Amino acid sequence: SAMSIQCSSEGLELYEAIRKGKKYRYIIFRIASDALIDVETIGPRDHDFTDFLDDLMRNGPTECRYGLFDLEYTRVCDVTQQELKREKLVLLSWCPTGAKPKGKILYLSYLHPFMDQLKGIHYYKTVRELMELSRADIEE
Numbered sequence: 001s002a003m004s005i006q007c008s009s010e011g012l013e014l015y016e017a018i019r020k021g022k023k024y025r026y027i028i029f030r031i032a033s034d035a036l037i038d039v040e041t042i043g044p045r046d047h048d049f050t051d052f053l054d055d056l057m058r059n060g061p062t063e064c065r066y067g068l069f070d071l072e073y074t075r076v077c078d079v080t081q082q083e084l085k086r087e088k089l090v091l092l093s094w095c096p097t098g099a100k101p102k103g104k105i106l107y108l109s110y111l112h113p114f115m116d117q118l119k120g121i122h123y124y125k126t127v128r129e130l131m132e133l134s135r136a137d138i139e140e
Helices: 009-019 049-056 101-117 135-139
Strands: 024-033 036-044 065-076 083-094 123-127
Touching: 009 024, 009 036, 009 065, 024 049, 024 101, 036 049, 036 065, 049 065, 065 101, 065 135, 083 101, 083 135, 101 123
Parallel strands: 083 123
Antiparallel strands: 024 036, 024 065, 065 083
């Protein structure tokens, strides 16, 4: 069943290293088998959103992936006009329009069970084409 999906222990450790320690910028995950989500790529802290998208889509227009990104940005407070530093842990499910049907079904059905294993996700979205992926939208 979809509920039996497990994230690898390496994946969970790396996620915590981002969430608590700010050690990396992002992780690209893939469904390695019917029951395991594993780490494909680790983005160093100095990488940005563009690097993240490159790695997320590296496998071409038929492959789905999950991407976890630690988004840091500033907001101006309406009241005080001070700049506030904000951050969001963002999980994207990249399911391009041309992806294989089986892959699409797996990545869509495992998204929520996967998220349940990653505590503290602030924003998630399934994305089918690059134009749906603007950093500004996620910051809203």
